[in-house]
Amino acid sequence: MMIRKLLIANRGEIAVRIIRAARELGIATVQVYSKADKDSLAVRLADESIEIGPPQASKSYLNQATILAAAKTTGADAIHPGYGFLAENAEFAAAVEAAGLIFVGPTAQSIRLMGDKVAAREAAAAAGVPTVPGSRGRLESADAAFALVEKTGFPVMIKAAAGGGGRGIRIARSAEEFHHLMPQAQAEALAAFGDGGLYVEKLIEGARHIEVQILGDGRDVIHCFERECSLQRRRQKVWEEAPSPSLTPAGRDKLCSSAVALAKAVDYRGAGTLEYLYDDRSHEFYFLEMNTRIQVEHPVTEMITGIDLVCEMIRIAGGEPLRIRQDQVRVRGHSIEVRINAEDPAKGFFPSPGTISALSVPNGEGVRFDSMLYEGYTVPPFYDSLLGKLIVHDDDRRSAIRRLERALAELRVEGLATTKPLHQALARDPDVQAARFHTAWLEPWLETHAASLGTAAPSPTTKVAQ
Amino acid sequence: MATQQIFSPLPGIFYRKPAPDKPDYKSDGDTIMENDTIGLIEVMKSFNEVKAGAAGKILRFLAENEEAVMAGQPIAEIDV
CATH class of the missing domain: 3.30.1490.20 (ATP-grasp fold, A domain)
Incomplete structure (x- = not known):
């Protein structure tokens, strides 16, 4: 392993996730933080931490020069960008390498290619991957x-x-x-x-969102099967699962092979996700885009394959070849992740920052909770509302939903409103239980099920950023 | 005439304009109506309008554009 000290250029639950992976690999960690994140769990867990500016992301987590200077000051030899912020910024990836450091992710060239939707579509078509x-x-x-x-x-x-x-x-x-x-x-x-x-x-109406997780080392590429993320609100995923409940075995093979073909065609390095629309009436799938980073919903893939994706991406960045052959990647059981956001489903999902006055985290067989929470922590208002992710795994989808209900009942986050009641209502819904949904299913459902969420009309002055 | 303050209803980032390339909602000295928007508060990536809450004249803004504010922090002083 060439990496000895890893700087995490992110915050929240994903920073915690990366610190854990690095520690298991024997790599020291440096957590950068804005003034608003001084007391964050990631700062508490990391070996070292360094302040990079005021609360506004544009002046801290997006400030490339300050982050590079922090890496230099602390002697870090690699930077993990997490997701969001600078994760898919080709200029940053290039600047990290120009500074003699390792960027835990693909090359700047791959990021640039896949970040341009037209170029990405052309690359897909050239690799024989169907596009819309x-x-x-x-x-x-x-x-x-x-x-x-x-x-x-x-x-x-x-x-x-x-x-x-x-x-x-x-x-x-x-x-x-x-x-x-x-x-x-x-x-x-x-x-x-x-x-x-x-x-x-x-526009493919009534389509599902299915995405394929891949890992590449710049030469070889394997897939780690797919995730289905059709339950979305305002194009944000709220519930993700693996494997997809709507693919046939033959359809799964075809979809996953197409993802590998495209990733190989661009000599992809690191963890990546190819997103598709899937029409379950015609069984056709269409490539949408490739995300050149680790994704929020990566744990469901880890749960069904047993592969630690964050560890693998760090190993690859450190120069190791892929350690896993395609025939070693197998699906075991079913996994579901729900996003626990600081939003009030009873008030039109109005943001709800605040102080965690009490916290009980579910555990037991097949339950994982990736979060940035601890009792007494004050969730700042400056960043996205994701507090954590509750992930369950069981032998099949039906039992995974039952386990999810059990784990949600155990989860207690007090001091602010969360999306837990939404997930409890979804887990009880017959359409969700039968996996009868598509990407435009949730929003009308929220309107007709306002009562079960105690939803009041959103405040007339509320607008959500696009 | 009495001096009164407008408080931020939420914690977050205060913006004096609807978009970076747009002019400020209001300037010092402007006359305002109760329902006028004087700024935005960004909280967890959602943008919320701040209303004047009273008719009068803006004496001065106490919070700057893009300043981090707490709920209940005074952001402007008005003459009503």
Whole structure:
């Protein structure tokens, strides 16, 4: 192992997760923190910690120069970016390597390629991976776009080439709507991203979100099967599971092989995820994008395969070849993760920062709780609302849901509101129990099940950032 | 005329403008109505408008753009 001291350029539960992995590998840890995170669990657990600025992420966790200086000051030889913040910033990955340090992740070139949606689609098509019918590249004119949608048919999505996280997406259901929305989308993309480039793709309605976890060492690539993350609110995943309850064995083989083919085609290094839409009526799947980082929901894959993905990505970054052959990766049982967020489902998911006055963490067979919480901890208002993830594993999906209900009943977080009641209601729902859902299923469900969550109308002054 | 303060209803980051490239909602000396928005508080990535809460005239802002604020912290002083 070339890495002796790892700096964690992140915060919250994922920082804790990385510290644990590093410690098991015998690697010393340095936790960077903003002024608001001085008392965080990650700071308490790490071997060393160093302040990098004020609470605002733009002035701390996104400040590349300060983070690189912190690595130099502490003598760290590698940086793990976690997810979010600088994890998929090609410029940062390049700067880390230019400073003579190891970036725990893929090359800057891979990040750049997969970060450009049009280039990623082209790479997928070249590797024989199906993509959603639509433009092969960016469209600069409305006429070119219209000629294309006459072939794909409606409804179509108009997306900003430089957008992300659901931003800059419009849906046109007819030619008339298309002519109305296209100029708007162009103007908005230019204003929001400084790039008016658009692309258009067919909207696959009622599709599921299925993603394949891969590990590569720059030469070889293996997959660690798939996760299904169809339960989403405002395009944020709330409940994830592995394996997907909706794939056939043959469909699973085809999907996972396609992910390996694409990752191999780009000589991928590290942990990555290829996201797909899956239409369970036609059994067709379509590549959406590749995330070049560890993901929030990685534990469900760890639970069913027994592979410690965070350890493996650190080993690969340290120069080791893949230690696991494809035929050694097997699925055992079923795993579900639910996100415990500091949001009040009874008040339109209004954020709920505050101090943890009491905490009881569930445990027992097949239960894991990855979190940043401890009793007396004050959750700061400056970052995302993820407090932790409750992960369960059992022999099959039905028993995993029962175990989830048992573990949720044991979980007690007092002092602020959490999304625990949402997950309890979901676990009881017959459609969830039968895995009858798709990516647009949860939002209408939330409206009709407001009573079971005690949901009041959201405050009229509330707007959620896109 | 009496001086009164507008308090932040939430903890988070205070913004004086709706977007980085837009002008401030209000400036020192502006006349305001009760329902006017004087800023935004970002809490856990959601943006919430701060209303004046009373009609009058803004004497001065006590919190700067992009400042971290606590719930109940005074962010502006107004003459009502």
